[in-house]
Amino acid sequence: MDLEALYRDLHAHPELSFSEHRTAGIVADALAGLGLEVHSGIGRTGVVGVLRNGDGPTVLLRADMDALPVRELTGLPWASTDVATDDAGNPVPVMHACGHDIHITCLLGAVEALAGSRDSWSGTLVAVFQPAEEHGGGAQVMVEDGLFDRVPRPDVVLGQHVTPYPAGMAGAHPGPAMAAVDTMEVTLHGRGGHGSRPETTIDPVVMAASTVMRLQTVVSREVAASDTAVVTVGSLHAGTKNNIIPAEATLGISVRSFTEEVRTRVLDGVHRIIAAEAQASGATKAPDMEWGERYPVTVNDPEATARVNAAFAAEFGAERVLAPGALSGSEDVGNLATAVGAPLVYWMLGGVEPELVRSAMEAGATETDIPSNHSPYFAPLPQPTIDTGVRALVVAAREWLA
Numbered sequence: 001m002d003l004e005a006l007y008r009d010l011h012a013h014p015e016l017s018f019s020e021h022r023t024a025g026i027v028a029d030a031l032a033g034l035g036l037e038v039h040s041g042i043g044r045t046g047v048v049g050v051l052r053n054g055d056g057p058t059v060l061l062r063a064d065m066d067a068l069p070v071r072e073l074t075g076l077p078w079a080s081t082d083v084a085t086d087d088a089g090n091p092v093p094v095m096h097a098c099g100h101d102i103h104i105t106c107l108l109g110a111v112e113a114l115a116g117s118r119d120s121w122s123g124t125l126v127a128v129f130q131p132a133e134e135h136g137g138g139a140q141v142m143v144e145d146g147l148f149d150r151v152p153r154p155d156v157v158l159g160q161h162v163t164p165y166p167a168g169m170a171g172a173h174p175g176p177a178m179a180a181v182d183t184m185e186v187t188l189h190g191r192g193g194h195g196s197r198p199e200t201t202i203d204p205v206v207m208a209a210s211t212v213m214r215l216q217t218v219v220s221r222e223v224a225a226s227d228t229a230v231v232t233v234g235s236l237h238a239g240t241k242n243n244i245i246p247a248e249a250t251l252g253i254s255v256r257s258f259t260e261e262v263r264t265r266v267l268d269g270v271h272r273i274i275a276a277e278a279q280a281s282g283a284t285k286a287p288d289m290e291w292g293e294r295y296p297v298t299v300n301d302p303e304a305t306a307r308v309n310a311a312f313a314a315e316f317g318a319e320r321v322l323a324p325g326a327l328s329g330s331e332d333v334g335n336l337a338t339a340v341g342a343p344l345v346y347w348m349l350g351g352v353e354p355e356l357v358r359s360a361m362e363a364g365a366t367e368t369d370i371p372s373n374h375s376p377y378f379a380p381l382p383q384p385t386i387d388t389g390v391r392a393l394v395v396a397a398r399e400w401l402a
């Protein structure tokens with residue numbers, strides 16, 4: 001397979017969560033071409049390839065396939081100009097702004113390498129191409145659609161994410177490696193009226209402002225200095241006109257945490273503040289709080305992680321093993337491992353020109369000067385990123401495939 005050409009093609013034609021039809025077709029054809037048993041349509045657009053190669057452990061390698069509603073500004077020759085339709089029926093630009101196209105490419109490359117070296121390993125390879133990591137909880141949807149009734153249950157779940165670390169590096173953080181995320185849509189109920197007569201209203205704009213400010217005290221005042229959490233109000237909407245006090249305001253909130261204890265504490269605080277601020281404003285109706293996306297903490301099995309990092313050191317040299325630490329981003333890959341009680345190792349794959357990282361650091365700049373995942377400028381370097389990602393998957397899988 002010409003992996004770079006495949007990558008450029010996937011990048012130019014991104015698809016939103018659960019709409020990965022073209023992508024799934026390309027993946028299914030490639031898997032069939034490599035001689036794998038192919039299961040399509042698991043969890044709507046998910047595709048799984050199975051390669052049975054004698055006795056031994058079953059290894060699950062996972063790649064996610066979806067893109068984001070972002071207008072690409074990279075200026076790359078293979079930049080996306082595609083437009084899709086979002087859930088609300090609106091046209092939106094689409095971009096592989098999280099690098100899932102790199103994940104698909106690397107996994108197909110790894111399958112090709114393992115299929116071509118069948119006499120040097122034994123066991124079963126399960127290659128999972130998951131839909132909807134960004135929106136919709138595709139991993140859990142696959143599990144609930146009978147993933148593990150249709151394909152062999154794995155002894156280990158492995159996967160990777162491309163990030164703004166130097167290209168050519170890979171490595172996993174043992175234990176809690178990525179945060180849990182809990183998202184919530186909140187509607188604050190006030191009473192509308194004329195902007196000149198606030199005394200006849202219950203102003204939801206003031207209620208919202210006060211709620212947003214006080215929510216920032218949860219992390220600073222209720223979470224211990226040795227723990228971490230993030231509370232972000234990412235959307236805030238109220239009103240239509242200067243002289244109308246609206247009847248309601250809506251907030252979109254996301255909470256990140258690394259342990260169940262902190263998660264519970266922070267979510268309790270968020271609920272309590274929203275309810276109490278409404279009360280303080282004299283609201284006659286309690287706020288509505290509705291859960292959105294919720295992903296658990298991504299926990300890397302320490303023993304399996306040590307094995308994978310050691311395999312990377314042997315393959316690439318110790319200087320190319322990344323120590324990413326715990327990241328505040330979130331992932332649903334853990335649901336695949338939890339469903340079968342298997343250990344998980346999910347590592348970070350560098351994707352940025354190493355010189356760029358070095359010069360940014362020398363200039364005293366932070367990583368934030370380098371476009372991060374979800375940025376319209378996010379542009380992983382195809383090589384050595386793809387080559388490293390393929391080899392990382394192969395050597396990690398071979399740790400179990402005897």
Ligand code: ZN
Nearest residue numbers: 098134373374
């Ligand atoms: Zn993402």
Ligand code: ZN
Nearest residue numbers: 098100133161
């Ligand atoms: Zn992602």
